[in-house]
Amino acid sequence: MQPPSRRAFLTLGLLTLTACTGGHGSDPTAPGGDRRRPDPDEPVRLRAVAATDTLLAGYDALLPQAPQLQPLRAEVAQHRAALQPTTTTATTPTTAPTAPPPTLAALAALERQTAQSRLADLGAASPQLARLLASVSAAGVRHAVALGDTAPSPAPTATPTAPGETATPFQDALSAEHAAIYGYGVVGARLPDDQQRTDARTALAAHQSRRDAWQRLLAATGATPAAAAAGYQLPFPVTDAPAATRLAAHLETRLTTVYADLVAAVPAPHRTAAADALRECALRAHHWGAAPTAFPGLPDTSTPTPAPTP
Template sequence: MPAPTRRSFLALGALGGLHLLCGCTDEHDHTPGKAAEDADRPVRLRQVAATDALLADYTAVLAASPADADRLGDLRDDVLQHREALARSLPASSPTAGAGTARSVADLAAAERRTAGLRLADLTAASPALAKALASVAASGAAHAAALGDTGPLTDDGASPSPAPVPLPTADADALQSALAAEHAAVYGYGVVGAFLPVGPQREDGRAAYAAHQARRDAWQRLLGTGGVSPTAAAPGYRLPFQVKDAATAAQLAAHLETQLTAAYADLCATTALRPQAAAALRESALRAAHWGADLPALPGLAPTDPAPAAS
């Protein structure tokens, strides 16, 4: 990773460019009507049932491992929020009581991973708004599984970008341009992060993240190009959200970068052709954010004022 000097960092940080990752919010919200709500009903019912099974596993493991109550209780609270998000527009109901199949924390971690894979399996069947929620819940589930010790793959979810349609639909191109702009900022930000991380595992983690964001940036540029759209160029400079002065603040910046990227990729999940790639990118950013110490919300990438994008 190129390591800018402290002097060059301060000079570049003072440039009047865009705010870091500005615009990576819910600007591309879709509000489906009654038809989309009805079409989503089978998906929502399936996903609520899967969530209830996961909640039953939490109940079983909490009963068997009371020493893990604090840690597992926080994760279970997230799963309850997942259920609320997925059950929106359905008649009000409580989690279905049942006997969980998990008997240990390892079993629970595997259940989280499997359930996250089920979210991804329904991406293409969902409306744009529900697809955002599914991708966010899947990212959270992957983070739960990792926190509990299971880092296995969720599914073959199209993490490698495939050729874009020609021409690329306008809505898809706009969301992809926003994601590309966010990746430009992330590449710049990780250049700053690398200048302040000490030699060793932390710096290697920074290098790996820097390379991953370069690769993702390049992939989005290729997709836009093959879709007949001119890719957004990087800004001349980016204003950092706070001053980076040591390894601790460098890690905070990395966590901030990844957290902001989850919003861009939640928006990209509302597209039609790019959902699998967007969901994979959302999950990777959520996992990196947690790795750098971010306190992930139950629904990564979704606005905190809106529990879940839902049919109105």
């Protein structure tokens, strides 16, 4: 294995994102002209849309008394549009079969339950739909937290031994964790000795644990885990506490992209572990002040993608 270079880049966005195309479409060459190919993702999409309709009904019931929920409701509507089946006529929102949640606490619990249900379908989805479901699930947990949910996050899913063909995606995730661990060393050194520094230590420990998990997984397959570089180039100068918190948000945001890609790149048995990592990074990014997004880890098509640092 080639030894790591002395300097590597901390900009974790160097991994190329694959655009989420959503599915097949009409086949104009088929007999009959406008016949559509069956979409194997359609059952998963329909279940996801039905669950989203229940969430929308809950938000709509509470909006008159809590208009501050509108931004979260708008994100849920974006989720519905993205999850809509691509080979059938667009479905209209349906009335939830049960009464809408009457309280913020009930809506928060529903957001968390729905987020968990997205993960239950990861194995039945195509790689790109699994990536979308994992992202939407991470957003749903963030919504639950914003609504006041304090339930502990589920324990990380045990990662099964990876077959050899998945080694490269996990090596990429391991390399990203090495960079994040280095970055958190810088973050902790620039924060005051208060709750923020404690939070940075907790985040560092979480990334060290995830690094160790990927190393064990790779070693179990006979692969040599990627080693950390001696140093990493920071995306901007970090000389004070505000810059340190921006760096922490940057690290976690970049890792959401890494883990969204990992969900799509590995076989079904490994997707839940990758989605767990995506959720954790999305929550930490939000904690450090990253701008909220409806689709953690997925590209924002509203802004141009910056070119990688040479």
